[in-house]
Amino acid sequence: MRSLFITATGTNIGKTHTTVQLIEAFAARGLSVGAFKPIETGVSALPDDASLLLKVCQKVNKNFLDLTPEDITAYTFPLPAAPFCADTKQEIVIEKIIEKYHELSQLCDILLVEGAGGLMVPVTKDFMMIDLAKKLGSKVLLVTPSRLGCINDTLLSMEALKSRDIEFDWCVNLFEDKGNFAEVTQPFYDAVFPEWWSAEEGIQRFISTY
Structure with missing residues (x-):
């Protein structure tokens, strides 16, 4: 089993958008694809990102048909913040995330893991994404934006x-700033x-x- 960790330079860059495309592309090549969203914050009912990823996975991998969005996450929190800040009761245990990763790995040829925010987002006080x-x-x-400042x-x-x-x-x-990208960023x-x-x-x- 292989895995790919999808991250970004920050939040709202397009991790989920890119992960969906990857699920479809790998599946089109005949691979059994799975998805894992270890932590999702800003969750009021169902985790939106995990729900979308699961919906796409279920179309291409029968092993994910009986799973729920909560099954492909380890932790969800209502506060839209970095996991460490959203985890007000200090519930996060890294080993639980690892166990969930190995559990989902058994259901696919390649597991796509979508991080939360950017690379230096704190999961716990001393453990970053x-x-x-x-x-x-x-x-x-690494998914990067096209807006001014992205270099x-x-x-x-x-x-x-x-x-x-x-x-x-x-x-x-x-x-973002797609119309200006060719002039202000692409030359570099x-x-x-x-x-x-x-x-x-x-x-x-x-x-x-x-």
Whole structure:
């Protein structure tokens, strides 16, 4: 079983959007795909991200048909905040997340793990989202935005991944400031990362080499 950890430079960048595309793309290549949202905050009833991921998985993997959104998460919290802050009763136990990861891994060929927020979002006081990616031993896909300022965010996230010797690839979600991207951001990416790709156009190429 393989796994891929989908993270981003921050919140509302497009992790779920990208993960959905990955589920569909891997399934189209004949792989049994699963999804895991370890922690979701801002949950008032059902976890929205986990619900969407499960719905897509159920279309391509019969092993997920009887699961509920709560089955593909380890923790949910009502406060829309970093897990450490949302976890007001200090309930999070990292081992429970690992156990859920291994449980879901038995149901698929590749498990897509969607993080919460960005890499340095605290899960506990001294355990960040990047530490979870490292502990799972997953390759990471970093999703970056297209808005003004994204070069700085992208480079900082890359440095964090490199500092922990985590294997990663990255893509741009062309959404915010899309009309200005070609002028204010793309010239740098073209010069420094000539093989950069977008979530809208490069998914197939990415999974063909994964």
